[in-house]
Amino acid sequence: MKIDKVNIRIIKELREGRKSFKAISELLNITENTVRARVNRMTDEGILDICGRIDPSAIPGHNTVIIGIKLKEMDLVKKGEEISNLRGVISVSVVTGRYDLMVHVLLKPGFGLLEFYTDEISTVEGVGSVETFVVYKSFNMKVPYVL
Numbered sequence: 001m002k003i004d005k006v007n008i009r010i011i012k013e014l015r016e017g018r019k020s021f022k023a024i025s026e027l028l029n030i031t032e033n034t035v036r037a038r039v040n041r042m043t044d045e046g047i048l049d050i051c052g053r054i055d056p057s058a059i060p061g062h063n064t065v066i067i068g069i070k071l072k073e074m075d076l077v078k079k080g081e082e083i084s085n086l087r088g089v090i091s092v093s094v095v096t097g098r099y100d101l102m103v104h105v106l107l108k109p110g111f112g113l114l115e116f117y118t119d120e121i122s123t124v125e126g127v128g129s130v131e132t133f134v135v136y137k138s139f140n141m142k143v144p145y146v147l
Helices: 005-014 021-028 032-044 076-084 113-123
Strands: 063-071 089-094 101-107 127-134
Touching (some): 101 113
């Protein structure tokens, strides 16, 4: 699917949360049916995901960490997909630099960093080393509630 200027404008209107197709169509001076069709197509093709997101610091006991992972092997995509399915994982990125993967994780009381490492990461073969970065303060971070 081609992402054109109209699709980008629709996506920008949705970035702050729910908005009616009618309101978007009026702002962009296009028909409501055009907005609906484009949103449905982008959603069907996995380009656009409309979901509730939270600020983790707003929920007592919840926080996020970023984990840099160095793998023993070079099957980065396969390992990234495997890690993306672990409990608490918000996202995984294959990156350049001293790590192979960067993992964003949501933690809560009863499922902290120790539980993430012992119950989740320990099940993944081929992890060479990890480094954890605790997020003390973030700006504009909203994440899906994955726990």
